[in-house]
Amino acid sequence: MTANPSSSVRTRASVFIDPRSPRFGAGITAVLLLIVIGLSLADTQTATLAQRATAPGFLLFVAVTALFAWGASAGVQRHPYGAIFRRFITPRLGPPAEREDSAAPTFAQGVGFVITLVGLILHLAGVPWALVIAASAAFIAAFLNSVFAYCLGCQMYLLLVRVRHARGAAS
């Protein structure tokens, strides 16, 4: 028998997607972030705002950040990488053994967006290494997601719940 004292909380409609699709997208993101880091490490012209805002590594980083924003706001099922996956990869792999709720990878896109946005702002403000550090953190998350099927929502979400609860108990 299975009991569920707190029955389903899901109120918004959930979309079920091929779980390999977000992992494929995270792979592309990881490669792009490696390129961002490489270009930024090679870049020595970071004295003025104009130099920082037009550096190739930075421009690619802006594109990655925008893609995270897209995935987080429109839902991962409407991400362009998802369209590439369905068009070119799905026909070669066949249908998935199981499907997953798009809410979890969409949450991960939101986490990626926050990390990259902070790096982007700090870099423009002239904080040294901000871009490289933010891109490295986002790379590690994307790499773990893609290669190891690491579930960011399983860890981060609980952390948020606990912090919120601790704060509520303290006040």
Place this chain on the structure above:
Amino acid sequence: MNPISIAASLLGLVALATVLGLVWRRGQGRITTPSDVRLIAPSSLGLESWAPGVTLLQFSSPLCSPCKTTNVVLSALAAAQDSVSHVDIDISERPELATLFNIAQTPTTFILDRDGALRARIGGAVKRDTVIAELDSILVAA
């Protein structure tokens, strides 16, 4: 930075991420048996009683795909044996439980005997064989 140092940095980053991933994967589904006996009251989870054999107490969160696979495995095990039950608790509705039981990830599964003693806990997606082995050892001893 010169090209060689850049390449070395990028390789180092990939290596670091790989090590982190391997460590994380090793911990997934691993069973730990607490050294001291901890009794959990069924009322603390809004339940009337524990199962006559073993209760599989799962903690889940809404944004968690492995929670769903774990739910499928555990509910099938519970359905196969009358004395075993499965309870799935959404931690977002009971955030105090995360602090109380020191739950760091979802899914986390507690294996409780009929007295409500915490016999084992499993972090991450469960492996069916691990759970069966633990179930058998508790049910045989009882």
